[in-house]
Amino acid sequence: MGKILNVVERAYQGTxxxxxxxxxxxxxxxxxxxxxxxxxxxxxxxxxxxxxQSVGSLEIAGVKAGNPPRLDQDLExxxxxxxxxxxxxxxxxxxxxxxxxxxxxxxxxxxxxVPRLFVEASRVFAW
Amino acid sequence: xxxxxxITLALMDPPYETARxxxxxxxxxxALRKGxxxxxxxxxxxVALGFAQQKPHANSVKGTTVEEExxxxxxxxxxxxxxxxxxxxxxGRLDWVNCGLCVDERGVFEQAGGRxxxxxxxxxxxxxxxxxxxxxxx
Numbered sequence: 001m002g003k004i005l006n007v008v009e010r011a012y013q014g015t016x017x018x019x020x021x022x023x024x025x026x027x028x029x030x031x032x033x034x035x036x037x038x039x040x041x042x043x044x045x046x047x048x049x050x051x052x053q054s055v056g057s058l059e060i061a062g063v064k065a066g067n068p069p070r071l072d073q074d075l076e077x078x079x080x081x082x083x084x085x086x087x088x089x090x091x092x093x094x095x096x097x098x099x100x101x102x103x104x105x106x107x108x109x110x111x112x113x114v115p116r117l118f119v120e121a122s123r124v125f126a127w
Numbered sequence: 128x129x130x131x132x133x134i135t136l137a138l139m140d141p142p143y144e145t146a147r148x149x150x151x152x153x154x155x156x157x158a159l160r161k162g163x164x165x166x167x168x169x170x171x172x173x174v175a176l177g178f179a180q181q182k183p184h185a186n187s188v189k190g191t192t193v194e195e196e197x198x199x200x201x202x203x204x205x206x207x208x209x210x211x212x213x214x215x216x217x218x219g220r221l222d223w224v225n226c227g228l229c230v231d232e233r234g235v236f237e238q239a240g241g242r243x244x245x246x247x248x249x250x251x252x253x254x255x256x257x258x259x260x261x262x263x264x265x
Contacts, residue, residue, distance in 0.1 A: 016149045017142060019198055020186065028188045060152045061159075061207035066197010067189065077188065 003036040003084060005121035011044035015069040016058055021048070023127035024074050031081050038084035039075075040109075040117060046092045048075055049085075049102040072103050079105045086117060133164035133219070135252040137261040141172030142201040147262050148176060152204050154260075159212045159219040166256060167223045168249040169241070172233075172264065174225040177205040179237035202239035209240035224248045 008023050015021050024039070031037045041048055048071040058065040079085050089108045092098075099108065109117065118124050136155060140147050155165045169176060181200035185193045205223065212221025223241030230236060230243060253259055 012146055014144045014146070016146060017201060019196065020188065022143075025186075025188050032187075058149075060149075060199075060204045061156050061211040063199045063203050063207040064197070065199055067186070067191060067195065074188070 002120045002122045003038040004030075004123045004125060005038045005040055005117055006125045006127060007040045007042060008045045008048075008127050009041075009043040010127060011047060015071065016055065016065065018069070019065060019067050020069050020074055021071055024048075024071070024078060027083060028074070028078055028081060031078070031083050036082075036122075038086065038117075038121070039078060040114070041085070041087040041106075042091050042114070043088075044095075046087050046097060047095060048072065049087055049092070049106050050097055051101060051103045076103055076105070088114065131164060132162075132257045133166060133255065134158055135166040135168065135249075135256040135259040137168045137170060137249065137259065137263075138173035138176070139171045139262065139264040142176050142178075142181070144172075145265075147265075148173070148201065151262050152201075152208060155208055155221065156211065159208070159221060162217050162219050163257075164214075164219040165212060165221045166252040167221070167241070168244075168246075168252060169223065169225045169229075170249075171226070171229050174229040175233055175235050176201040177223070177225065177238040177240050178202060178235040179239045205241065206239040222252075224252075 006027050027037050051072050053072055055068045058068055086107045086109050089110050136151055138151055158165050181202045183193055183198040186196045209221055214220035224244035225241050227243045227245055
């Protein structure tokens with residue numbers, strides 16, 4: 001039985017306030033609980049794979065965010081936890097993101113390959 | 128003497144969902160520091176931004192404690208903005224109004240800052256502001 005494929009498309013929405021991405025956080029937690037998960041980054045979320053991104057130290061009216069989001073590192077932690085990582089090649093190209101700029105361990109797929117991932121997955125969760 | 132400038136922000140987004148709230152907070156801070164008065168009409172989900180029962184938490188995925196995570200809830204940022212917007216030392220004044228009906232719907236009665244109001248306050252803000260920026264939910 002295939003893994004649960006989590007399609008993550010919405011990006012950088014609430015990440016500054018949460019200090020992480022809500023979908024990725026939940027996938028990590030479910031994986032740690034014994035689930036078998038994969039993540040497909042598509043659309044704006046392919047930017048999560050860009051290595052070295054940082055919002056620095058966000059501070060509003062003297063109140064500092066103590067642990068700003070590091071989405072690239074969160075993806076690496078997901079991979080280390082056994083989560084397969086996929087990203088849509090064309091979506092990255094449209095945004096000028098090269099593979100060299102991305103973290104290691106991403107399996108790049110074309111849009112035409114996405115249906116195959118759906119078929120192979122035990123379930124598909126769209127976030 | 129130059130007329131004192133003011134801006135009104137109408138917010139609709141709830142906390143922890145989008146980047147718009149953070150941007151609005153930053154705009155408000157920048158305006159206050161420039162001596163511009165800021166009025167905020169928090170409407171619908173935005174009334175939860177200042178809900179006083181919000182609590183910072185540890186992050187089991189990152190392996191951080193509450194202290195290490197240093198997670199400022201939106202209520203803390205709102206309270207800091209209210210404190211900053213005291214009109215002192217050349218700063219602007221912040222008047223943050225929560226839509227009362229929206230508060231009632233959500234039961235977020237305890238607030239870290241701001242005051243209870245209604246669309247009538249928004250109307251008054253519009254009348255007296257130099258400009259108005261609506262940041263709606265998408």
